[in-house]
Amino acid sequence: MKLYDYFRSSAAYRIRIALNLKGLSYDSIPINLRTCEQCSPAYRDRNPQGLVPALETPQGFLSQSLAIMEWLDESHPESPQLLPGDIWLRAQIRSLACQIACDIHPLNNLRVLNYLQGKLGVSDTEKTDWYSHWIATGFEALELQLSGSGFCIGEQPTLADICLIPQVYNALRFKVDLSPYPAIRQVYEHCNQLAPFQKAMPENQADAIV
Known part of the structure; x- marks a missing residue:
């Protein structure tokens, strides 16, 4: 592939x-x-x-x-399995994954941020405020739904964790304050101890800009 x-x-x-x-x-x-x-x-x-x-x-x-x-x-x-368990657990995993991939991420991806600055003329500060606002809106809800197990839900990494870790990584890159979200930070720290997550980190890719 x-x-x-x-x-x-x-x-x-x-x-x-x-x-x-x-x-x-x-x-x-x-x-x-x-x-x-x-x-x-x-x-x-x-x-x-x-x-x-x-x-x-x-x-x-x-x-x-x-x-x-x-x-x-x-x-x-x-x-x-990225979607393990019974039909109810898989639905819960999909719900968490979609909150991140469909509600949080699209508002803050590169083409949206470029449009805000290039077409609408917002300043760097306004762009950062936009990013931080939508991260906070999404993370406040997400924080209340995590299991506290070290993963988003259950006892193994799932589709939900796979979606969350990159979103947290980019939030940190934009210097978003994550102190209000201890459960999210716990998942981020726990998953990043695992080799599959470490290998996937942006800085470990061949095209990474140092």
Whole structure:
């Protein structure tokens, strides 16, 4: 498999964690979002949205991180499950994952922040305020739903943890105060002790900018 990737992309970061947890090998193909490489016709042939990640599989190209992770789970059931347990637990995991991937992340991703500054002319301070506001709004609700086990829910890393860790990483990069969220910080610290999460960290990628 080939993962079309960018080291700081939260969505691509999720897929790196998922592949590592599943023990699956892949080739990383860096796509430079800062130079708009994702906008090129060659890349849009792979992913018409012009976003990362895209995963090249034996069946073809797949985009959208949640869809990719569910495909990985269903196509490789022999490895640790990202959606384990009964139907109720899986629904709870999906709920947490969607809160992060569908409600928090889209408001704060690179193309939104670029639009705020490039088209609407907001200042750096206003951009940071925007980012911090939506992180706080999402994290306040999320904090109340975590299990306190060291993972978001249950006793093993799941789709929810895979979505949370990149979001916390980027919140820290934007210097968001995470002291009001001890349960979130516990999950972040616990998961980052595990090799699959460490290997997926942005600074450990070949295209990382030091």
